[in-house]
Amino acid sequence: MMRRLPALVLATLALGACTDRSPTDARAADAPPAPAVAASSPPPEGKRAFAPPPESAIPAGPYGDMVRLGREIFLHTRKNAPAYVGNGLACVNCHLDAGRLADSAPLWAAYGMYPKYRKKNDHVNSYGERLQGCFRYSMNGKAPPLEDKVILALETYSYWMAQGAPLGVALEGAGYPRVPEPGRAPDYARGQAVFQRDCALCHGADGQGQKVAGEYVFPPLWGPDSFNWGAGMHELDKAAAFIRANMPLSRGGSLSEQQAWDVAMFMDAHERPQDPRYTGDLAATRKAFHDTPMSLYGKRVNGRLLGAAPAR
Amino acid sequence: MPAGTTDAGCKVRLEWLCVLGGMLMASGWPALGNAASAQALASQGNGRGAPPCQSCHGTDGGGQAAAGFPRLAGLDAAYLARQLEDYAEGSRASAVMQPIARALSARERDAVAGYYAQLPVAAMPAAPKPAADGAGATLATRGRWSEQVPACEQCHGPGGVGVGAHFPPLAGQPAAYIESQLKAWQQGSRRNDPLELMQHLSRALSAEDIAAVAQWFAAQPLPAAKVGK
Numbered sequence A: 001m002m003r004r005l006p007a008l009v010l011a012t013l014a015l016g017a018c019t020d021r022s023p024t025d026a027r028a029a030d031a032p033p034a035p036a037v038a039a040s041s042p043p044p045e046g047k048r049a050f051a052p053p054p055e056s057a058i059p060a061g062p063y064g065d066m067v068r069l070g071r072e073i074f075l076h077t078r079k080n081a082p083a084y085v086g087n088g089l090a091c092v093n094c095h096l097d098a099g100r101l102a103d104s105a106p107l108w109a110a111y112g113m114y115p116k117y118r119k120k121n122d123h124v125n126s127y128g129e130r131l132q133g134c135f136r137y138s139m140n141g142k143a144p145p146l147e148d149k150v151i152l153a154l155e156t157y158s159y160w161m162a163q164g165a166p167l168g169v170a171l172e173g174a175g176y177p178r179v180p181e182p183g184r185a186p187d188y189a190r191g192q193a194v195f196q197r198d199c200a201l202c203h204g205a206d207g208q209g210q211k212v213a214g215e216y217v218f219p220p221l222w223g224p225d226s227f228n229w230g231a232g233m234h235e236l237d238k239a240a241a242f243i244r245a246n247m248p249l250s251r252g253g254s255l256s257e258q259q260a261w262d263v264a265m266f267m268d269a270h271e272r273p274q275d276p277r278y279t280g281d282l283a284a285t286r287k288a289f290h291d292t293p294m295s296l297y298g299k300r301v302n303g304r305l306l307g308a309a310p311a312r
Numbered sequence B: 001m002p003a004g005t006t007d008a009g010c011k012v013r014l015e016w017l018c019v020l021g022g023m024l025m026a027s028g029w030p031a032l033g034n035a036a037s038a039q040a041l042a043s044q045g046n047g048r049g050a051p052p053c054q055s056c057h058g059t060d061g062g063g064q065a066a067a068g069f070p071r072l073a074g075l076d077a078a079y080l081a082r083q084l085e086d087y088a089e090g091s092r093a094s095a096v097m098q099p100i101a102r103a104l105s106a107r108e109r110d111a112v113a114g115y116y117a118q119l120p121v122a123a124m125p126a127a128p129k130p131a132a133d134g135a136g137a138t139l140a141t142r143g144r145w146s147e148q149v150p151a152c153e154q155c156h157g158p159g160g161v162g163v164g165a166h167f168p169p170l171a172g173q174p175a176a177y178i179e180s181q182l183k184a185w186q187q188g189s190r191r192n193d194p195l196e197l198m199q200h201l202s203r204a205l206s207a208e209d210i211a212a213v214a215q216w217f218a219a220q221p222l223p224a225a226k227v228g229k
Helices: A002-013 A023-030 A036-040 A062-075 A107-111 A127-138 A149-161 A188-198 A236-246 A257-267 A282-289 B008-012 B015-027 B038-044 B077-089 B097-102 B106-118 B135-141 B175-187 B194-202 B207-218
Strands: A116-118 A123-125 A210-212 A215-218
Touching (some): A062 A149, B175 B207
16 A cells, blocks of 8 residues: 555546536537547437446456446445545445436446546546546545556446447437526525425435435435535536436436526535645635636635535 | 225225225224323224224234235334325325324324334244345336436335335335335325325336335345334
């Protein structure tokens, strides 16, 4: 472990997967100039349809075992990768149906888009680096070294799911579908009303989720066991997109666009664990990593300076 | 039986019971004075039309699997009280339970809910486990996301043990009861679920799905030590 530390620090310093892309960066990265493919087959929005193989098709043998291990890590992250997880979440909490569900940033649509240049850290990111970022921010943990079995297993699981998908082509159902900016600026009080009516049933009146026998059945939306201030979900546009498509659980698509933005704003105006890149100065950290209207980090909402008293 | 209500359970499986329920109502219950306690209510009725709960739900509150009477022991008190309210007010239709719930005062409903919630869950006889890769197990543990159906476990907890006041346990409930409720939601005769979660997702289920998933949950063990709040 000690031996690996320098590499780990290097690898994690520069990345921001699952995390911190600014809206401009996201646009630049997610909309590569679609080449001939889009021109020759123009389904909705020029994107290609793809369906991953059924789980029953995971083969026997060592390769299949690695696919299954990746799937287990994805579903029960804390149990199967305890060294790298610092909160109560699992990958599947934000990538539903074991990372298979369209419009829930499915793995089969992500895999073939890497390596990818990202303006944010100004280098080409491998898929492994992308996964590392998820651990560091969304899971509020530590990035597994690229050569760690955890990364290999998640890569293998993604690769298996993406078999037959075209390389470097934006697929239908990739990411979380953007929700157009609402007519009225997102509002805390309106978001709170949506939260109480449509979310508290499961995530709890205090947003801290609900547990059975010590394990979360309903994950926390903020507080010490949730994603940290560096995670992509803390940005309003990403949260609104995830929520509109996927929440309330089993009723995705039932909120209006305005409601999705309002409740995203309410959720992301609560304290959560500190951004691991925190420089010791809130304003400087905001400027360096959160200089976008989509982040409330370092902003004052309802009299509270967000990020000033991070949850732990 | 209130006119205009339909009761899926009655139609499908419990016809004789509706008759029995009707007879109990019609014969008039011997006056017992004010039910002194929730326990007396459960064992003797309230003398104002509510029969002894235990005649159907069992002396230990464990229900009766063969008849499809649900277990009440160890369920959340707030959940039970609200179900009684919903029967009384009509958003949950049942030819058997509606008249009973209407014969209870609000205080009696709360008291008897509290009584059943604190009863220990009796050990269940080991039931043969349905196939781990069958349709029931798949719905329960993986769902059917192509039709926006999450795994039942995602709301009802691992193995269907129940979560808090809003998500009742399914583990060890009679298969006939689970089936009748899923059909009641499909048909709209039970429509008291928050955010219409059950009404919505039950519509994606076929009769075969319902039978399979009901059997799967009925066979899940409920830790006997689990005592409700």
